[in-house]
Amino acid sequence: MRVSRTRGLLITAAVGALLATSACSGGDSSSSGSGSAKQLEVFSWWTSGSEDAGLKQLVAGFKAANPGVKVVNGAVAGGGGSNSQAVLQTRLQGNNPPDTWQTHPGKAIGEYINSGILADLTSVYDEDGLEKVVPKELVTSVSAKGKIYGVSTGAHRGNELWFNKKLLAAAGVEITASTTPEQFVKALGKLKDKGTTPLCVGAKDAFAPAQLFENTLLGEIGPDGWNKLVAGKSSWTSPEVKRAAKLFSQMLPYIDPDASALTWDQATKRLAAGECAVMSMGDWAYGELVKDGAKDGSDFGYVPEPGTDGSFIMVVDTFVVAENAKHREQGLKWASAISSKDVQLAFSKEKGSTPIRTDVPTDSLPAYQQAAADSFRKDSLLQSIVHGEAVSPQFQQSFYDAVTQFIQSKDVDSFVKYLASAATS
Ligand code: GAL
Numbered sequence: 001m002r003v004s005r006t007r008g009l010l011i012t013a014a015v016g017a018l019l020a021t022s023a024c025s026g027g028d029s030s031s032s033g034s035g036s037a038k039q040l041e042v043f044s045w046w047t048s049g050s051e052d053a054g055l056k057q058l059v060a061g062f063k064a065a066n067p068g069v070k071v072v073n074g075a076v077a078g079g080g081g082s083n084s085q086a087v088l089q090t091r092l093q094g095n096n097p098p099d100t101w102q103t104h105p106g107k108a109i110g111e112y113i114n115s116g117i118l119a120d121l122t123s124v125y126d127e128d129g130l131e132k133v134v135p136k137e138l139v140t141s142v143s144a145k146g147k148i149y150g151v152s153t154g155a156h157r158g159n160e161l162w163f164n165k166k167l168l169a170a171a172g173v174e175i176t177a178s179t180t181p182e183q184f185v186k187a188l189g190k191l192k193d194k195g196t197t198p199l200c201v202g203a204k205d206a207f208a209p210a211q212l213f214e215n216t217l218l219g220e221i222g223p224d225g226w227n228k229l230v231a232g233k234s235s236w237t238s239p240e241v242k243r244a245a246k247l248f249s250q251m252l253p254y255i256d257p258d259a260s261a262l263t264w265d266q267a268t269k270r271l272a273a274g275e276c277a278v279m280s281m282g283d284w285a286y287g288e289l290v291k292d293g294a295k296d297g298s299d300f301g302y303v304p305e306p307g308t309d310g311s312f313i314m315v316v317d318t319f320v321v322a323e324n325a326k327h328r329e330q331g332l333k334w335a336s337a338i339s340s341k342d343v344q345l346a347f348s349k350e351k352g353s354t355p356i357r358t359d360v361p362t363d364s365l366p367a368y369q370q371a372a373a374d375s376f377r378k379d380s381l382l383q384s385i386v387h388g389e390a391v392s393p394q395f396q397q398s399f400y401d402a403v404t405q406f407i408q409s410k411d412v413d414s415f416v417k418y419l420a421s422a423a424t425s
Contacts, residue, residue: 040330042319043074043098045084048265050287054351058153061343066333074098079264080207080387082400092117097322099331105141105316106389107396109150112320118149119321119328124335125151133357137381141389142318150318151335153344154353156283157372158313158384159215159305162268165298167196167277175278175301177309181219181247184306188254191277198254200276202267203407209259210386210403212280213248219307220244223380226311230383230390236420245412252407268292272299280305282315286368287352296368312379315387316356391423398422 040062046055052075059071076084081102091097097117103109112118125131125148131139134152142150161184163175171194173187191198202208218226221240228234229241256276259267265288270276272294279285286302294300304311319338321331337343344355349365354373362373383389388396399419406415 037327037329038068039070039072040100040327040334041072041074041098042100042334043076043084043088044102045076045078045081046102047075047077048079048263048284048288049291050265050284050350050352053291054153054287054347054353057346057350058338058343061340061346062334062337065337065340066330069330069333079202079205080211082206085393095324097325099325099327100319100321100334103150103318103320104384104387104389105138105150105152105318106383107392108388109142109318109320110144111393113144113149117323119323119325119331120147120149121151121321121332121335122146122148124148124332124339128336128339130339130357133359135356135358138316138356141316141383150320151339152316152318152356153338154317154348154351154355155376156315156317156351156353157304157375158211158282158315158387159218159280159308159311160283160285160302161215161278161280161305162271162285162289162300162302163278164271164274164276165301167191167274168301170194171196171277173277175303175306177303179303179306181216181306185247185250188251188278192254197256197276198278199251199256200267200271200279201255201259202262202264203255203259204262204266205264206400206404207386208264208267208281209255209407210400211282212251213244213403213406214313214384214386214399215280215305215308216248216251217241217244218311218313218382219305220247222307223311223382226382230385232423236423237416241416241419242412245406245415249406249410249412252410282313283352283354283369283372285352286366287350290352290366291350296366302368310379311382312375313382313384314376314389315384316389317351317353394425395422 044055046052076087078084088101138152139148142148171191173190175187188198220243225240267279268285268288269292271279272289272292289300321335325331341357341360344357344360348355354376362370385391385399402415402418
């Protein structure tokens with residue numbers, strides 16, 4: 001199921017409906033609707049092995065702090081959240097918001113903030129002293145007009161390349177942090193010549209091929225170019241963007257022929273099983289590889305996406321609480337519980353992410369995650385297009401659509417023109 005191109009409009013309509021009724025349904029309705037105050041519905045798209053394990057850690061942390069509260073898992077399958085977003089919009093439209101739901105900072109949460117449907121979580125930040133330990137930029141990216149509306153669990157690096165070490169060795173291919181995008185395309189060719197399926201892509205999840213392009217784009221335009229592009233200060237038809245599209249088109253013949261039938265986590269399993277060699281994916285792939293029993297160092301390796309060393313596209317999972325949630329008070333307690341140091345660490349261990357709080361000791365995390373945590377502290381931090389942080393939901397959807405069409409057409413000029421027109425509409 002794909003989200004329609006009118007996703008942004010849907011959000012606007014949905015929140016309008018919600019606002020119209022929120023005045024009368026109001027606040028914590030312990031005695032109304034579906035339930036007692038001793039309940040909380042958590043809505044997310046975390047259903048893969050590692051995602052579900054990460055979610056369970058959040059729930060365990062919440063339950064430990066709030067014994068006796070029933071947690072309803074409202075997760076809707078579909079990597080990157082496309083399916084869950086569609087369900088969420090319908091629920092918002094029907095004035096049936098989940099108590100708390102997963103989103104991302106920046107434009108993604110901004111859509112809900114601007115519509116006035118979120119509970120103010122500033123008191124949670126104040127009571128738990130979170131402003132001292134959450135990086136300022138992140139607090140800002142979930143805030144508006146001095147109020148804070150989201151709590152973040154972990155940051156994933158979006159621009160990472162994962163590979164099956166044995167397949168690369170067998171093909172005599174080496175990919176390092178200094179491999180250029182052009183060398184990377186050649187390496188894919190070499191893998192194919194050896195009879196290996198070069199690129200693992202879970203294209204059933206629309207975000208996965210879009211992520212491959214997002215990462216290729218960053219490799220060509222760099223962090224400054226990225227910030228200009230998403231701020232509308234440079235053009236989608238620039239030679240750099242065209243070069244990225246060209247490179248992306250050169251990668252397409254190396255994609256697993258079964259890609260369209262696979263979700264991102266199924267593609268990850270194929271990488272671990274040696275059925276394909278290389279995958280462009282965020283740090284959640286680390287959690288999934290480990291969950292699948294693959295061993296870091298002997299079975300799989302990783303480097304920043306070619307051309308992107310020193311940049312960190314941060315994909316930050318963030319929870320919000322509905323202002324007129326059926327269990328608003330429990331929602332606020334959820335926000336507090338999942339912000340605690342222990343819960344953040346336990347979550348990141350399963351999920352492959354970096355704890356958002358700077359006071360969480362990372363020395364018990366695997367070496368990869370420790371290195372990612374270092375990068376998170378020193379690299380150029382960028383917001384993701386694919387995960388809706390840097391751009392509006394409408395443009396995010398156009399980006400997915402453009403990539404899907406480009407995979408068929410391989411027409412660079414139409415692709416960049418489509419993006420340019422979507423960026424200005
Ligand atoms: C991202 C999310 C990650 C991971 C991924 C794949 O949007 O931030 O936590 O779940 O989607 O589903």
